[in-house]
Amino acid sequence: MIEANGLSKWYGAKKAVDDLSFTVRPGVVTGFLGPNGSGKSTTMRLILGLEQPSAGAVTVGGVPFRQLANAPREVGALLDAKAVHRGRTARNHLLALAQLSGIPARRVDEVLGVVGLQDVARHPAGGFSLGMGQRLGIAAALLGDPRVLLFDEPVNGLDPEGILWVRRLMRALAAEGRTVFVSSHLMSEMALTADHLVVIGRGRLLADMSVRDFIARNATDFARVRVPDHAPGDAERLAGLLRAAGGQVLPEPDGALRVTGLALPAISDLAHEERVRLWELSPHHASLEEAYMRLTQAEVDYRSTADSLEGFEEPDPFGERPPEPAAPGAGQSGWYAPHTPYPRTADTWTGDAVPGAAQEHEEAR
Numbered sequence: 001m002i003e004a005n006g007l008s009k010w011y012g013a014k015k016a017v018d019d020l021s022f023t024v025r026p027g028v029v030t031g032f033l034g035p036n037g038s039g040k041s042t043t044m045r046l047i048l049g050l051e052q053p054s055a056g057a058v059t060v061g062g063v064p065f066r067q068l069a070n071a072p073r074e075v076g077a078l079l080d081a082k083a084v085h086r087g088r089t090a091r092n093h094l095l096a097l098a099q100l101s102g103i104p105a106r107r108v109d110e111v112l113g114v115v116g117l118q119d120v121a122r123h124p125a126g127g128f129s130l131g132m133g134q135r136l137g138i139a140a141a142l143l144g145d146p147r148v149l150l151f152d153e154p155v156n157g158l159d160p161e162g163i164l165w166v167r168r169l170m171r172a173l174a175a176e177g178r179t180v181f182v183s184s185h186l187m188s189e190m191a192l193t194a195d196h197l198v199v200i201g202r203g204r205l206l207a208d209m210s211v212r213d214f215i216a217r218n219a220t221d222f223a224r225v226r227v228p229d230h231a232p233g234d235a236e237r238l239a240g241l242l243r244a245a246g247g248q249v250l251p252e253p254d255g256a257l258r259v260t261g262l263a264l265p266a267i268s269d270l271a272h273e274e275r276v277r278l279w280e281l282s283p284h285h286a287s288l289e290e291a292y293m294r295l296t297q298a299e300v301d302y303r304s305t306a307d308s309l310e311g312f313e314e315p316d317p318f319g320e321r322p323p324e325p326a327a328p329g330a331g332q333s334g335w336y337a338p339h340t341p342y343p344r345t346a347d348t349w350t351g352d353a354v355p356g357a358a359q360e361h362e363e364a365r
């Protein structure tokens, strides 16, 4: 169990983590979500004792990480898969970590097998692909057979098979009664992996609830309606009728209509009465990505500016744009627009020990 209580971290004038209180329970996978720069990695470093809180506290199994009697046996973490000695073989990298923590060498071969790196165990880690590096980082986290596991972006760089493997591994670890806390930007993957979510924005807690509740509270189911391609005027006519009946209607990129606020039978009846032929009338459940976008759209630090693409842009179907949210963060029912993430630049760092933090952590183990 991980418990954060009023946890805050300042870097100079920048408040990276702002009065966070949450609990990560054993037996389930808890997803840790937030836009770029929202404070996820900082929170993980605070949990692992790599940073001192400016205020508040965080404990693992009831005590601060640094007071754990045998930390590597109790907590495993993947923070930065690149934090390996490039010339060292995968096996020697793990052996060095094992020796520091009093873990028997045979455990190294076990975890190499678990992550599927046994055939390249004697190859230098510096030559590993991003995905192989992730697997090696996961092996290091599993080394001490810990009850609590933290993974920062574990599927980063993995191919679909690797992503499926990580999903199954996380779920299996949780099913064994372990505490599994995992951050990811891949919402579709998180929807399949996590049972519970902790969502932050600009360092503040935005949500702490089950995936199901999170989607139900932050996104709306909708219907897709499509008229025959050869009758585009019918789409415009049907959109007007649906709006008059109390529905909200937005154009989909493929020319279909996205309708919220009306049940499928009502849409069907209306189309039938008005003699509008339908080629599609299908129910759609809101996705985690949609719910996440709606909740966090006011919390994004890095946004792309509009690219007018003059001369390239397709005209809007029906000459309309989705309405802007009435208030920042209020969202727009049934609509979301992903923002292009902008990479953090080196000048946002103030020189704290972050780049080498994972390595320090590994060495401390």
Ligand SMILES: Nc1ncnc2c1ncn2[C@@H]1O[C@H](COP(=O)(O)OP(=O)(O)OP(=O)(O)O)[C@@H](O)[C@H]1O
Pocket: 011, 014, 015, 016, 034, 035, 036, 037, 038, 039, 040, 041, 042, 043, 344, 348, 349, 350, 351, 352, 353, 354
């Ligand atoms: N050592 C540091 N010095 C100065 N600012 C920092 C430091 N570490 C983090 N920050 C700032 O704190 C904020 C939170 O950063 P953090 O890396 O925790 O976010 P994140 O949610 O993990 O982001 P991402 O999803 O991009 O990895 C950012 O604005 C970041 O620039």
